[in-house]
Amino acid sequence: MKTLGYAAKHSFSNLAPYEFERDPCAENEVEIVVQFCGVCHSDIHQVKKEWNNTIYPCVPGHEIVGVVRKVGTSVTRHAVGDLVGVGCMIDSCRKCEPCKLKEENYCEGPNGALATYNGPMVPAKQAPGEINTYGRDNTFGGYSETVVVPEDFVLKIPANLRPEVAAPILCAGVTTYSPLKHWGVKAGDRVGVLGCGGLGHMAAKLAKAMGAHVTVFTATDNKLDVASSLGVEIVREDDKEALKLMKSSFDFILSTIPESHDINPFIQLLKRDSVIVVCGALEPMKPVDNQALAFHRKQVAASLIGSIADTQEVLDFCAEHGIGPDIELIPIQDINVAIKKIIDSKVRFRYVIDMATLAREKS
Template sequence: MYKTHGYAAQNAQSPLAPFQFERRNLREHDVHIDVMFCGVCHSDLHQARNEWSNSVYPVVPGHEIVGRVTEVGSGVTRHKVGDLVGVGCLVDSCRTCASCQEGLEQYCENGFVGTYNGVDRVTGETTYGGYSTNLVVDEAFVLRVPDNLDPAGVAPLLCAGITTYSPLRTWGAGPGKKVGVIGLGGLGHMGVKLARAMGAHVVLFTTSASKIEDAKRLGAHEVVISKHADEMQAHQNSFDLLINTVSAQHDLNPFIALLKRDGTMTLVGAPEHDHPSPQVFSLIMKRRRLAGSLIGGIAETQEMLDFCGQHGITSDIEMISMQNINEAYGRMMKSDVKYRFVIDINSLRQ
């Protein structure tokens, strides 16, 4: 067993606080990782506060993890000691259902195992995440991190990056396509960077004029203030794809009207409460699609990391110590971060 220092929420009302626990001994195909950096995802806050009504306490959040391999099981072939690696939202799945066989482990029909607040398929114990000094993960769910990228900036790619990359790839973002990204937060800023690197014409939608300059710096060709009806009207019936990253309940109809015939709006933001139902005829009359997308499978996540390595893409981050996580949660609720907090896990070792 591996003694581990982390931070955990003990119930929905408690702040995160120091928590010691033990990681399992290595199984044949396990990799032991010393965690270096862990991104702070809005899902972490939802789970810590039980806003999705499925948390099992104590909760050790964190699924945007980068670290170094320090030990491997006897059957490991994919990774070796010293490798820089990443772990995202999944640490296991059934591996036998149709989705798993197609490399879509995130849609495992028997339920994937989350990096935290999941259930280990062997022991039945609750999994603990990356707000901790080390991790033990099956090699099949461990990813290679490109050597040319800043490891701290890579951490958010393991959730925010793949969450936007997957629908961009699925619905064919690329040259000749007009792609809109709704919201400029942790997900949205990655959507802008990735869509631009794929060669699409990128439009960022925001309610805040103060974000115009930054959106263009990140790669947006145009910025639309979504509460200005005239700006929205100018783009009606023109988009091939919209990536909606907003995690607050809102009216989808003004955005659906922006889609051309056969266009798609994909929801990737996860609100606490459902959006109001959209107008049916707006979908029917243009054969528009309203879709959803959940992170990505392991192969696609590796593809995303390799793509980011080729294009020099990382997340824009603000580094924090583990001891400042509760303050970071408070700021995240106010959207006071550009654009992802990343925890320096060395702060746990001091």
């Protein structure tokens, strides 16, 4: 099936129109016409080969909302016309312990989970061009007309969530919801969020809806005025006096900063037996002062996206609490400008592509 999308062909090239073949629906799959797709910082890391695992051509996009156009013969969960979503994964080995526990994001199969784009999450286990256990060496994401996905990796979008707002919840939402849930954040807890971008502002909204007292730490001056809109406390990361007053006062801290950074100043803010979780960066981090951890039995941990169950749960949670990411809709033709603005921290807070604009490339 011929499909039009936007792809990068090299780490130094812009995204541009690209036509490719989608496999037809298998008996357990659904074909989705993409309506909206969020622009995630991971898209930028992959397009620019900053994680050194990009397979080109690279068609990004793993915050996908669209309408089911076709279903396979054995599909029971979704029907033609349903509004659905696709997040960071489209399959897993289904046999390992994490998969059996419905934690597909931690799949320990030979190739890990199958990412929505850029192929398996651990392609280093195969030679370039080698066909892996999924029968393919690349996948193409939601910056495209259609996607074809196994039915159990497709999410239901609640009726009271605007589809364009739902899109970033499929990555930014679940990536922050999953650690908040796993480490048991509850009403009355004091929660810190490092970073106030696409993930950070979503983490703040989720933690606040859980009843926590939330403080956002940012290094960007133009984010300081968002406190009134988020309804949370906001502090400059480099305000040493403010940090000193917060020493040993936080139950949980979540770092959403999307590149390597120093978490040592924030370890000091944790209570005894509390944890700081990194969910934004996949690069090696700055060294940690273990003495600061050991003397108060503090912990440093990490979290990777979220399971399919977590993703459905956070969609339903956002619908129930009337929350969602702050978005700006853009045409696909503006994607390269949008990427530059994200790199320069000039977006509040999540770009979402109106995929109907892709039709302009055919006119």
